Amino acid sequence: MKRTEPFEMYQPTTLQEASRLLKEHGPGGRFLAGGTDLVIAMKEKGLLPKYIVDLKRVPGLSGIREKGDGSIALGALTTMYEIETSPLIRKKYPFLAQSAAEVGSIQIRNRATVGGNMANATPSADVAPALIALDAAAKIASASAERTIPLKEFFQGPGQTVMNTDEILTEITIPKTDPRLVGEYIKFSPREMMDLAYVGVAVVYNLGAQDKKCEGVRIVLGAVAPTPIRAERAEAALEGQVLTEALAEKVGQIAAEEAKPISDVRSSADYRRAMVGAMTKRALLNAAVGPATSWYDRRDRRY
Amino acid sequence: MNKAIHFTLNGKPASREVLTHRLLLDLLRDEIGLTGTKEGCGTGDCGACTVYLNGKPVNSCLVLSGELDGADIVTIEGLKIGPELHPIQKTFLQDGGAQCGYCTPGMLMMAKALLDENTNPTEEEIRFALAGNLCRCTGYAKIVQAVQDAAAMLRK
Numbered sequence: 278m279k280r281t282e283p284f285e286m287y288q289p290t291t292l293q294e295a296s297r298l299l300k301e302h303g304p305g306g307r308f309l310a311g312g313t314d315l316v317i318a319m320k321e322k323g324l325l326p327k328y329i330v331d332l333k334r335v336p337g338l339s340g341i342r343e344k345g346d347g348s349i350a351l352g353a354l355t356t357m358y359e360i361e362t363s364p365l366i367r368k369k370y371p372f373l374a375q376s377a378a379e380v381g382s383i384q385i386r387n388r389a390t391v392g393g394n395m396a397n398a399t400p401s402a403d404v405a406p407a408l409i410a411l412d413a414a415a416k417i418a419s420a421s422a423e424r425t426i427p428l429k430e431f432f433q434g435p436g437q438t439v440m441n442t443d444e445i446l447t448e449i450t451i452p453k454t455d456p457r458l459v460g461e462y463i464k465f466s467p468r469e470m471m472d473l474a475y476v477g478v479a480v481v482y483n484l485g486a487q488d489k490k491c492e493g494v495r496i497v498l499g500a501v502a503p504t505p506i507r508a509e510r511a512e513a514a515l516e517g518q519v520l521t522e523a524l525a526e527k528v529g530q531i532a533a534e535e536a537k538p539i540s541d542v543r544s545s546a547d548y549r550r551a552m553v554g555a556m557t558k559r560a561l562l563n564a565a566v567g568p569a570t571s572w573y574d575r576r577d578r579r580y
Numbered sequence: 581m582n583k584a585i586h587f588t589l590n591g592k593p594a595s596r597e598v599l600t601h602r603l604l605l606d607l608l609r610d611e612i613g614l615t616g617t618k619e620g621c622g623t624g625d626c627g628a629c630t631v632y633l634n635g636k637p638v639n640s641c642l643v644l645s646g647e648l649d650g651a652d653i654v655t656i657e658g659l660k661i662g663p664e665l666h667p668i669q670k671t672f673l674q675d676g677g678a679q680c681g682y683c684t685p686g687m688l689m690m691a692k693a694l695l696d697e698n699t700n701p702t703e704e705e706i707r708f709a710l711a712g713n714l715c716r717c718t719g720y721a722k723i724v725q726a727v728q729d730a731a732a733m734l735r736k
Binding site: 280282288309316321385 | 606638644646704
């Protein structure tokens with residue numbers, strides 16, 4: 278395996294300093310979080326950053342906090358393993374914890390961060406669909422300003438986000454949700470672990486206790502478009518309706534029409550599209566019966 | 581770019597001048613001489629290079645030395661404390677949990693990380709924990725057995 282080439286490395290201790298370094302040193306610099314994408318890109322794809330700005334010495338960028346208003350803040354440097362094992366996330370959003378557990382191995386998840394995963398903007402990023410389905414927002418800071426944008430608008434294309442080079446993703450915020458909220462994330466890939474998603478589907482809706490109607494429906498697709506996308510026509514087809522197997526099938530078909538998959542070494546576009554339909558249906562029905570208890574259970578689960 | 585770092589290695593304080601772009605794996609093997617940690621894929625898929633960084637198992641092939649100031653690093657050489665083998669080492673020997681042996685250091689590190697948190701794991705929990713450790717001899721059944729036996733030993 279090829280080795281990384283030399284580069285300058287900075288370890289700022291404030292966000293302002295980190296942002297200023299990128300501004301002053303100009304193009305060719307990269308921020309470093311967990312390194313599980315960046316170091317692989319340097320070794321495997323010949324990426325040669327002129328300099329690296331390690332964000333891990335900046336305090337306050339990691340950890341999961343529930344705020345007074347019921348929202349939850351995920352610091353950008355929170356690791357996938359922290360999300361996967363957080364009692365708060367497991368209780369409130371088990372499908373989000375599970376989507377984090379779908380990333381690589383435990384060794385990878387102890388390093389990979391939610392901020393790095395979002396900032397690298399891989400179309401198949403596993404936690405992105407669940408976060409978008411929860412209407413999460415991205416907090417972005419530079420030396421002089423801070424802004425917040427919906428995560429849905431954060432991604433611009435493979436590897437591309439709305440951030441300028443001197444901007445840093447500092448936090449993902451999940452707004453307060455309805456107590457009736459249920460959800461599911463299905464990663465569809467030929468191997469059960471250590472694989473990238475052919476198709477990722479996150480669904481979230483508020484399930485009426487009495488009338489069983491679905492409200493606030495979110496259906497978010499990963500790996501089947503240049504960015505994670507919401508299947509808004511499919512969402513509308515379920516909004517206010519009582520979920521049945523026939524309706525789930527129909528909603529799945531609409532979601533499949535909304536996907537814009539490509540053919541590549543992993544799978545053909547047609548197959549991906551068909552799987553969007555099947556997995557959306559399955560995710561909608563699984564969500565209604567509650568979270569799976571283990572990955573064995575999840576693998577075989579058909580609502 | 582050179583950088584002076586202070587860290588803890590297998591429980592002992594250490595100081596070194598390192599190249600910031602040097603991988604932790606290469607620092608351990610080629611500069612410090614701890615060759616128990618292996619390189620398999622080099623891209624974080626196989627787990628042969630697993631070490632503990634600040635108490636957590638990570639792929640040392642993806643860690644840059646420039647990040648290591650103040651770090652606590654434990655390698656396979658630091659798994660046993662004192663003359664006695666760790667139970668997980670004993671049961672890998674006893675159960676034949678190694679064929680060619682190349683994945684073994686990583687397997688042991690990951691198995692111990694699991695047992696530190698859970699001394700009564702189910703088979704599926706063991707397979708989940710070891711998902712990022714590939715054995716190309718495919719001797720997984722005996723590896724899982726060894727972890728179960730080590731867990732039983734630790735529960736006594």
